[in-house]
Structures are given as structure tokens and as C-alpha cells.
Amino acid sequence: DAKTTQPNSMESNEEEPVHLPCNHSTISGTDYIHWYRQLPSQGPEYVIHGLTSNVNNRMASLAIAEDRKSSTLILHRATLRDAAVYYCILRDPWSSGGSNYKLTFGKGTLLTVNP
Amino acid sequence: EADIYQTPRYLVIGTGKKITLECSQTMGHDKMYWYQQDPGMELHLIHYSYGVNSTEKGDLSSESTVSRIRTEHFPLTLESARPSHTSQYLCASSREETQYFGPGTRLLVL
Numbered sequence: 001d002a003k004t005t006q007p008n009s010m011e012s013n014e015e016e017p018v019h020l021p022c023n024h025s026t027i028s029g030t031d032y033i034h035w036y037r038q039l040p041s042q043g044p045e046y047v048i049h050g051l052t053s054n055v056n057n058r059m060a061s062l063a064i065a066e067d068r069k070s071s072t073l074i075l076h077r078a079t080l081r082d083a084a085v086y087y088c089i090l091r092d093p094w095s096s097g098g099s100n101y102k103l104t105f106g107k108g109t110l111l112t113v114n115p
Numbered sequence: 116e117a118d119i120y121q122t123p124r125y126l127v128i129g130t131g132k133k134i135t136l137e138c139s140q141t142m143g144h145d146k147m148y149w150y151q152q153d154p155g156m157e158l159h160l161i162h163y164s165y166g167v168n169s170t171e172k173g174d175l176s177s178e179s180t181v182s183r184i185r186t187e188h189f190p191l192t193l194e195s196a197r198p199s200h201t202s203q204y205l206c207a208s209s210r211e212e213t214q215y216f217g218p219g220t221r222l223l224v225l
Binding site: 032034036042043044045046049091100101102103104105106107 | 146148150157158160163165173174205207212213214215216217218219
């Protein structure tokens with residue numbers, strides 16, 4: 001399985017920026033970097049994904065290192081509702097081959113936001 | 116906004132009962148997935164489907180079975196529920212790689 005490494009937990013204060021790191025040194029040239037988050041008692045939700053260039057959407061920004069071996073999810077102003085487990089994921093090919101891929105969720109980073 | 120639904124949201128049932136967890140999506144996605152997640156633990160893929168009449172087992176072995184007769188439906192069935200099946204079951208769908216998740220079903224088997 002494609003591997004990512006994230007800190008187990010991080011803490012932030014409300015209305016401050018949060019930078020969530022992810023290492024993916026074995027990434028291949030065509031792998032997108034996906035970020036999901038899971039709020040307490042809910043299913044995961046898509047946050048953002050990117051290939052090489054930095055990406056922005058209404059939820060967050062994704063900064064990708066030039067060598068693509070690491071990336072950082074940026075929440076520009078954390079709110080209490082951003083407290084969640086954040087997953088950084090690379091796609092894995094199915095063992096059966098073909099052009100289909102799966103996403104393997106690891107342990108993620110538990111983000112705590114202090115008021 | 117994703118439109119994927121799961122019912123029931125919560126289920127408490129006795130050992131030996133047959134149960135079916137429903138999952139439906141209105142986005143026309145070909146790919147659908149079932150994950151299992153225990154409290155505070157990782158999600159584990161237990162079933163997936165590339166399209167109608169296509170189902171495969173996932174990474175985590177599960178005694179459950181699935182079917183995909185229609186694009187929008189991907190029900191999961193346990194023929195004989197046991198306490199070890201107590202968990203949260205999450206359904207997802209995708210067109211390409213981005214997956215959209217339902218709210219989950221919390222199952223408690225007594």
C-alpha cells in the first residue's frame with residue numbers, strides 16, 4: 001500500500017492558521033495527494049486533492065513540495081468545527097490490477113482546536 | 116454536495132438475526148464502497164463495486180455480503196449477526212478517485 005506519515009495529533013487555537021504535514025516519500029509520478037477529514041460521529045468528507053501545483057478551495061489550501069515527497073494542508077483560520085481527524089492519502093492500485101484504485105485510510109492526525 | 120444515504124442510522128439487534136444495511140446514491144457513480152470502523156480506530160475497506168453486477172472483497176475480511184443490482188443501491192447483508200459485528204459501517208461512492216461518504220450505520224449486536 002502507498003504510505004503516508006502524519007503526526008498522531010496536533011493542537012491549534014481558534015482563528016489561527018493550522019498547518020497539517022504529511023510525508024509521502026514513495027509517491028509515484030501520477031499519484032494524486034488526497035486529504036479527507038472525519039468529524040466526530042460522522043463519515044469522512046473530502047477536503048482537497050492535488051498532483052503537483054498548490055491547490056485552493058473554500059475549505060483549505062494544499063501546498064505540495066517541489067519533489068512531491070511531502071505536502072501540507074493549510075486551514076487558514078481554524079474554527080471549533082474544524083476539530084477532526086485529518087487523513088492524507090495516496091491512491092493504491094487494486095491487487096487485481098486494471099485502472100481502478102482504492103484509498104487506504106491510515107490513522108490520520110487528530111486536530112484539537114482550543115477556544 | 117454529495118447525495119449518499121444510509122439506513123438505518125442506528126440498529127440494535129439480537130444475535131443470530133439477519134440484517135441488511137441500505138446504501139443509496141443519486142449521483143450516478145459507478146464505484147461504491149463499504150467500510151467498517153470501530154470507535155477511535157481506522158476505516159477498513161470490506162467491499163467494493165465497480166458497477167452493476169460487480170462486487171469484490173476489500174482489505175479486511177468480513178462475513179457480510181453485498182450486491183449491486185442497480186447503480187444507485189449497494190446493500191450490505193449479515194446473514195447471522197454476532198456481537199463481533201458490532202461496529203460502524205460507512206458507505207461511499209465515487210466517479211473517479213474522490214469518494215463521498217454517507218453518514219454511517221452504527222450497529223450493536225447483543
